[in-house]
Amino acid sequence: MKKELNLTLLNNTQKKEVESLFMFYKFIYICNNCGSVYGADSQEKFKKCPICETKSLRKRRKKNE
Numbered sequence: 001m002k003k004e005l006n007l008t009l010l011n012n013t014q015k016k017e018v019e020s021l022f023m024f025y026k027f028i029y030i031c032n033n034c035g036s037v038y039g040a041d042s043q044e045k046f047k048k049c050p051i052c053e054t055k056s057l058r059k060r061r062k063k064n065e
Contacts, residue, residue, distance in 0.1 A: 010018065014030065017037040021028050025039025031049035038049050 010030075014035070014037050018028055021037065021039040025041060027040045027043055028037065029040065029044065029049065030037050031052060033052050034049065036049050036051050
């Protein structure tokens with residue numbers, strides 16, 4: 001199974017976030033859905049940003065109530 005590689009050009013706010021994250025994290029990721037930039041110390045197999053993950057958890061909680 002081949003992984004698809006998506007290349008995107010960073011905007012100015014994303015550039016600033018990436019520069020500050022390189023000091024703390026080994027790996028930097030950009031979410032394809034919302035465009036947020038986040039870092040991790042280990043390489044992730046399934047890339048799901050924390051913002052999109054919390055949104056989906058909130059939807060599940062509302063659905064179950």
